[in-house]
Amino acid sequence: MSRPIVIENASLYGDITASLLIEDGVITKIADAIDAPDDAVVIDATGLVALPGLVDLHTHLREPGREDAETIETGSRAAARGGWTAVFAMANTNPVADTAGVVEQVWSRGREIGLVDVFPVGAVTVGLKGEHLSEMGAMADSKAKVRLFSDDGVCVYDPVIMRRALEYVKTFDGAVVQHAQDLRLTEGSQMHEGVVSAELGLAGWPAVAEESIVARDALLAEHVGSRVHVQHLSTAGSVEIIRWAKARGINVTAEATPHHLLLTDESARTYDPLFKVNPPLRTQADVDALRAAVADGTIDIIATDHAPHAAEDKDCEWAAASFGMLGLETALGVIQKALVDTGALTWRDVARLMSEAPARIGKVDDQHGRPLAEGEPANITLVDPTAAWTVDGAQLASRASNTPYGGIELPGRAVATLLRGVPTHLDPQLEGAFA
Template structure:
């Protein structure tokens, strides 16, 4: 039986102030004041915002196969420090997560570590090769209960394969999660196609290469009557296509990443591979469109696309470097900086786009993204919105160090994460007498 927790004077969703009693993994009481049971851990949350634990629909944990870059344990620790109570682990591991055996291994390892719930994402095609559908049914019926399938990092390019995948996942209420990239239009591409790429002499990744696949997949989803989720939207045109599809009643959802909401292709002028990501950083106009789309609900969620790399894969010339950047520990601070503090989102909106809706899309909303109310699972994130901090790669919990935010000041950060009543991250200042809880 876990130790009771009393969270005192928290600002629920950034609105009303209340205290919460957590017992046996659930929120037992929400009231103006609560008398702490004997032996309870008391957390003074004055000035803190309480949200349901965050749910990341797009995380790379690299295990099995690239434990030199990240492991389920180090990635889980980074997630807990970032306020996440659940992450969806992408399939592009070695071996690829295209069988029931691999997804069950990832799922069970996440449970063993216990810092976050790790939900495996199954591959759409065998070996991510785009030729034959994977064992979707076996993964869906496994102990991991997979509901999301993606060849992330590689587009499901063949429209026939994509249609068949959409038909298959429909049978168990799953979704195909697409990395939208026309491979023929992006061969050898290094960054966003535009004036900056021309000046730098780097091959361009045109916006239409994303937009054409988003449009195609929306039409396929409509034809089949199935669910498609578009990863890391990065262009104004993609936003307009998703908006059109939603107005048409197509079952399409979409995500934006913190880096596409903050950074632009101007960062590439440094030739620092920390800014090399797929899809690439775009223009300020695209960034503005993404922010507006998160605000009006066209973009459903914010997901990190946390992509750790070993040093040799980033500490090299731009063209040879791998795509991707870290995101789990900095996401909430960036969202506060560009969306909350600018008035685009409220904290209640943050709960929607970073907890409730991703849990629903991933079909784990019976466990995560639940209201902060009596009888609900005690998955809770406490945020100090007035705790500025400067990002340092060496201070991050991830095994990798490829953050593009080094030296950037963020306005706030998670100070406590609770998973089913157990603290998985706790700032020592909140409970100085507590031992054994990860800081």
Template sequence: MTSRAVLIENVSLLGEEDGTLFLSDGLLADPASAPDDAVRIDGSGLVALPGLVDLHTHLREPGREDAETIESGSRSAARGGFAAVFAMANTTPVADTAGVVEQVWSRGREVGLVDVFPVGAVTVGLGGTQLSEMGAMAMSRAHVRVFSDDGKCVHDPVIMRRALEYAKTFDGVIAQHAQDPRLTDGAQMHEGVVSAQLGLAGWPAVAEESIIARDVLLAGHVGSRLHVCHVSTAGSVDIIRWAKSRGINVTAEVMPHHLLLTDESVRGYDPRFKVNPPLRTQADVDAVRAGLADGTIDIVATDHAPHPDEDKDCEWGAAAMGMIGLETALGIVQKTMVDTGLLTWAHVAQKMSSTPARIGRVDAQHGRPLTKGEPATVTLVDPALAWTVDPTKTASRSNNSPFGGIELPGRAVATFLRGAPTYLDDRFEGLFA
């Protein structure tokens, strides 16, 4: 849909005071200047947030369009309240050259439902042995500032140091998938009581924590920016908290599934619960929630990882790791963090919009305040809307969600990207007909 003058009245701004938002010509404008023919939305009971930003999304295109495309992933993101997503580099071919990231960036612009920012690979082919063309990707039209071999760890400390030094020259950030491959060879789930009872090879917490400890020291040594992907253990939270206390420039993210689910979910051997890093213990869940609340963990990202049915509808050992999450993320954050009193909606705006935009260096256009003159990129949330997750009704091409049948509170009901509605639930669609 194209941008139209829209007046959103009686809406709770960041969950605090009620106000009115006027979306005009792609910007937020003075409500007093709204014309009589502006589309009027009654925002009573709704919360207005700046459009959400996901720093960690897998869109699979190019190469695995059977699982997801930039168009289907963008549609799913908009339905989840997102206005921008960072598309991870583990595509086919890998996004390790300026040509590939420009292809992803251009396709995102063509679709136009969310801003798609490509993440560049740290190493050629995600092989971990040779640095990619990070400088060329940074200078390309895609203006890449986030680099990650996500799905694989940059395990060699020399390569990691060089990557941190290289990225520093253009204010880039290395987003590390913290997993020591020697400690997780053949691992199937979190190493603990449940893995022992189920007879599945364990994935120890130290495999994550040891890489984070090494990398924060490297980042501190070279004075570069480090971002830790999908933090999942209590020990990881402690290490990141220590690093920040030392002034090391590290940021971190947690995934919605690590805020809600534990390794107990694996008892049924349902591959939908197979994810990397694995679901951990309740003590770990409590720790990452506390870390998100106190600012040790900076943001929530989805790690939306779509897979075709054949990659999940199989025995546990053969199943692919990962789960979709763009459309359930906001509801899980409300359930685990807002409704429990750990975060306010203003905090959610920081954790899911302004801070990921800043880390990704797109904060000139995303995560902006809901004030006059700023981009009209807005998400409307109905916190009272209880809904039951049905993975078959997602906009994604894949349905590998572990949350099917779970009731969640709150959902995005409208998403606007620079004034243009990219998602509207049934209550609003008729207004824009």
């Protein structure tokens, strides 16, 4: 088997300083000091924060179909560099992941590459068309053991289809993951509808188009006694609805993305399509409400909505450009900047929001989002909160380079990622230990 690893003097969850011994993919010992076995790799983690490996519930790997923008391999590398040990790959590929064949292909390609556990999300409806339920049972029973279903990219708009999907996934304890967007209210929409869109002459995407679907789906989930997860919450109104639904006991969970927690619709003034995303960047008041909701637990998780696009789909007129931005490698730094360094979150909260809760929602919490404790799988992310870096799209591991953070300095980053004890990412400063 691989050599044992000793991580010395890490700050577990940013709280307690301890050393960890990792053998055969498992954390076998946690103590103040560990006598490293002779053949062990020793990582000096002084000043580094150890978190359970991050779990991204919302990633687009683009394979199959758009390998010019991202592949499972390049996306896996980006994920490992960002500190992620598991990603959930969205179904809007070509062909769509709406059959057991496609989800098994994505799952096994992820295993083959081995840099991150790739869990495919299945489509709710055939071809994401919103008309007929896909064969969710077959996907659930496949090797990929799909538990989350989403038509992400488009909303499951028909209320009857949504109701049936919510009912159907109960069979295998799954959840419907909703991209909340009223299609009629957002035809041709380009950016958040408000003061900035009025001035820029870009068609508006009103907050109510998200909020009305969030409310509808919470009520449907209550009615049929099922579980719904709302993706990329972007408005203050949606936060209020989720808060109300949870208080009412509805089985609803919600996510926010790093970009909705940092950027606003003011970015559109550059007409640079790098800032074009769906749902759109909103106002500062929305950002503030989302941050508060992340801090008080109304929002359960942070997920990236990592959405690579080929250069020609972004280097064009705003209205002609694709929606979406890269996120895997910048998420940790953005969250540190927006929420940790501002005092809204502790690193323990980050572990909950970016590892434990997403693993639970995705039903992979037997392997991921586990405590940093003896006997647990060694899925570990080491964060250097002082390793500031300036983002450069061309330097990211993704095949595409459409980051909105180019030129921005982020305060910290993942310097090591371990998947079942195997380093999938090592910052150059730590590579020496493995020499």
